[in-house]
Amino acid sequence: MQEIINVKPQIVQKEVIPQLKFQRGVKIKQQDGLMESLMEATKLGNLHHGKVAIIFEDDEGIKQVETTIWATGLKYICLKGGMWLPIGSIHRIVFI
Secondary structure (H helix, E strand, O other): OEOOOOOOOEEOOHHHHHHOOOOOOOOEOOOOOHHHHHHHHHHHHHHHOOOEEEEEEEOOEEEEEEEOEEEEOOOEEEEOOOEEEEHHHEEEEEEO
């Protein structure tokens, strides 16, 4: 499993996520209880329109987006504006 590097993530806007590349099969280090955090963040987004910081990794490195999570599935989350992000690429969720 690839470890999280202590590197400041590149901040990206949610609108660029569809252009990012995610290599399949690469294992990354994810926070314990990630699915529970995603479900909690989804409730926060739907009930209060609250944002979270999502630290994830694409083929180019570690990135961060601050947005609202609208839905959590088994393999993807749906962000505000209909952007989809693979759960397998997420390192952690930070409630802001």
